[in-house]
Amino acid sequence: MDAALQRSNGRLAVPAIEIPGALPDHRDLRAVVAEFFCLHNRLVRVSPHTTIEESDDHVSTSSSLRKQRPITTDPAEAFAARPVTHDEVLEGFRDVHPRAKAIIHHGKDWKAWVTCDRDPIERWVDGRAVLLGDAAHPMLQYFAQGACMALEDAVWLAELLGDTPDAVEQALEKYRQVRLLRTARVQLQARELGTHVYHPAGVHALLRNQFMRETSLEQFCDRLAWLYGSPFP
Template sequence: MSEPILIAGGGIGGLAAALGLATQGFRVTVLEKASAMGEVGAGIQLGPNAFHAFDRLGIGDTARAMAIYVDQLRLMDALSAEEICHIDLGPAFRARFGNPYAVIHRGDLHGVFLAGCRRHDRITLRTSAEVVAYEQDGTGVTAVLADGERLRGRALIGADGLWSKVRRQLVGDGAPRVSGHTTYRSVIPTDRMPEALRWNAATLWAGPKCHIVHYPLQGWRAFNLVVTYHNDAPEPVAGKPVDAAEVFAGFQHVHPLAQSIIRQGSDWRLWVLCDRDPIEGWVEGRVALLGDAAHPTLQYLAQGACMAMEDAVCLAQSLSAHQGEVAPALEAYRAQRVLRTARVQLQSRAVGDHIYHPAGAHAALRNAVMAAKSQDQWYDTLAWLYGGPTQQEHTA
């Protein structure tokens, strides 16, 4: 029996890759450093391209059953509490992109992938198994674990996130770039959400150096609440508990209606947002990067998980098309994905600076330009992003 493909990381990207590869007939071993498989975080948004990937990975029906389908993407002015614009996600949107737009709890989505992997006899899942280094030759790869164990495989996929140990060896580009933007996350019961704001929408309130996002989760039992403040945070932080006063400090200048949402939050945790500059060199022989290990992005296009799932689809299809010839398959995967993901990384930064956080005349210009667009024009603007993993990656 041939050696398995090794995947470092059991998050959404790693499990999606495992499922895609197993579906194409490959044996896979997932190596997760934590003592249990799970995801930290709350809600994530799923564009039509995510559903394209779900279908190719064989979990489309399950994912659809767990998601909440919002009616709009809604952009509000956090100073005036007036709507700037919205994008209708109804029948015309679905007809244009072939799939819906939805929101889901990150843990629920991870659970869908985990259940799929556990059902598959070609997938082995291991916990407390952190990949810290690798060695390779012409016939395979050896993954070196933190406890000294060595595992042999035909390829190694680094899906081990922003602080990837596989990337550290493959690329060696140091620590991630600190954006200076701090995000605070909370989940609030629906009955604590201000009644006038219980919209079936993924809503973003844009203000000077700050923004607020909210949308329903888990069968409308709760609302996901994410608030971000550009406070020049100097170093990475992930999941640190903070009190409500610290959160509210960045939003003293916004409209009372926007403030009323933040006041409902509790059990706040903060993340200092980080990304990296796009690179072309994701692959070294039989080793490749995937998801945040390859192209970590800021959250402002809501595409981090979506890009990882697209990577998984492309990787599996490439290895299948090359009949398991690893090096050329990985290079073909890299070549297909690099420009699309670089565009997501760079445009996510630009959206944060020029749409979500400007002030004064810059904000007034944003409002005028975005309010003037028709729904068809919005769909044209988004076509490059939501067209899915089969779209030509260089399409403008």
């Protein structure tokens, strides 16, 4: 993605480039995702077993990674990864349970990346070339839908090309039309989740807490039906 078009949300993700050796042999850690995301300037391990704890001013499972990226006007430099030490990563997770924290000791070459997306765009097709996945609609992690949207793109693209193999350009344009608004909605609502659910503070956080308490499970599921229902006719 062109660095000048990227939109930073001001937070960091800190993935480990390598996770060598065996992970702790415990049933709660079998489905580990070796990547860590930032939650209210706090790093969070994202896995099926992540526990989100609520307080008056933030939703978090860990402490702050306090070292910040230096200010720069160069887009390429602003979005480049910077190395972080093992101790910095441990500091970010000092409040995490020791069993989960043990995963960090298996990581090497930690780097901090700015998390960013891009505004939705209409042009995905150029002749017989077409974009899909993050190339077409990069999004923040809060909906956990980046890979899902890419898979949906691939299925739609394969189906439409299979239906009209002699009309490739028309099939590509149809694919763009079918996918544009759904992926744009996920992009934009992922931003809003970050702003209003994961990272609010003060009265904003209190409002979030009230809203979550007053939302029933049925209401919550109804509001997400558009996302988790089948995207195919």
